[in-house]
Amino acid sequence: MHQATPWDAARAEAIVCQHAGLEGPMLPILHALQHEFGHVDEAAAPLIAKSLNLTRAEVHGVITFYNDFRREPAGRHILKLCRGEACQSMGSEALARDFLGKLGIDWHGSTPDGELTVEPVYCLGLCACSPAALLDDEVIGRLDAESLAEAVDAVRA
Structure with a gap:
């Protein structure tokens, strides 16, 4: 990044x-x-x-x-979680809600340590691999709570 x-x-x-x-x-x-x-x-x-x-x-x-432009500095790592319809149909909204809750932040928020900012994106074009995300511009598909936590933990380590 x-x-x-x-x-x-x-x-x-x-x-x-x-x-x-x-x-x-x-x-x-x-x-x-x-x-x-x-x-x-x-x-x-x-x-x-x-x-x-x-x-x-x-x-x-x-x-x-445009949602891509930030008006405040972002965290060291950027996680973009897809909120498109295909990802929603595969549980992305609940996944995002739980993940944001565990971090104690909301959309566009950054963790207190400045390591991670979480942003919504409205289609990554990865519908066949939904739910999907980009973590520091790297594609992650077929997300679940465990794989999302592992990917984020790996870059924050």
Whole structure:
């Protein structure tokens, strides 16, 4: 997993400038910022707005519309649990509810030690292997409580 760097306004401005000349630059800018810093800091909205001649509200609207953009730093490991219909039919909702309960967090939350953030995703395209998840961009299929706990414990160790 890519280790994010702390927010740096000068580096963020360089990223915005680097992508500003692209056609439809806002999403590439947001992805690049999140890749670099692990989230899109609220200080990014004015930078992007100024560079692209947009309002802060327009930029904020895009950031908040897409579930993939985090506004706060994530944990060291990211678990994305599928909430699509096929996974739901195979028990993903109960699995997620129990797992989140054991961690003491909710969706988009991070464990107190900063090791794990759990996010919903609405289809991984792994319907034949449901319930499914991504853990640090690695696919995990046919999840149950035991296999989910083992996979998370393995990366947190």
